[in-house]
Amino acid sequence: MKISEVTQAVCAKYLRLTSGDYDETELSMCMEAAKQYIASHTGLPESSTDTTAVTLDSYDDLTIAYLVACREMYDNRTMTVESAEADRLIDGITALHVRNLV
Numbered sequence: 615m616k617i618s619e620v621t622q623a624v625c626a627k628y629l630r631l632t633s634g635d636y637d638e639t640e641l642s643m644c645m646e647a648a649k650q651y652i653a654s655h656t657g658l659p660e661s662s663t664d665t666t667a668v669t670l671d672s673y674d675d676l677t678i679a680y681l682v683a684c685r686e687m688y689d690n691r692t693m694t695v696e697s698a699e700a701d702r703l704i705d706g707i708t709a710l711h712v713r714n715l716v
Contacts, residue, residue: 616671617649617680618661628681629688641688648683652676655705657714668713679707 658670
């Protein structure tokens, strides 16, 4: 499954949320923020009009990182943070596809 194919229903199921148990607007914001995080971290564009271009959808493993990022952002909606460390799974998967090495 590609990141662009992940719907709110798919994301909610991954997060083990049942219909009516979550705010659709909040989940949508978390989904968009997770996508932007992965795009910024890897340097890959979300999409392209060039069918040969490498995008977020070019790598199926980024979908798992995306869903994990959605979970982290949805579950941690407080001002206090227990750990300052980034999620190792997200960082590990996205690091495989980094294009903006500086």
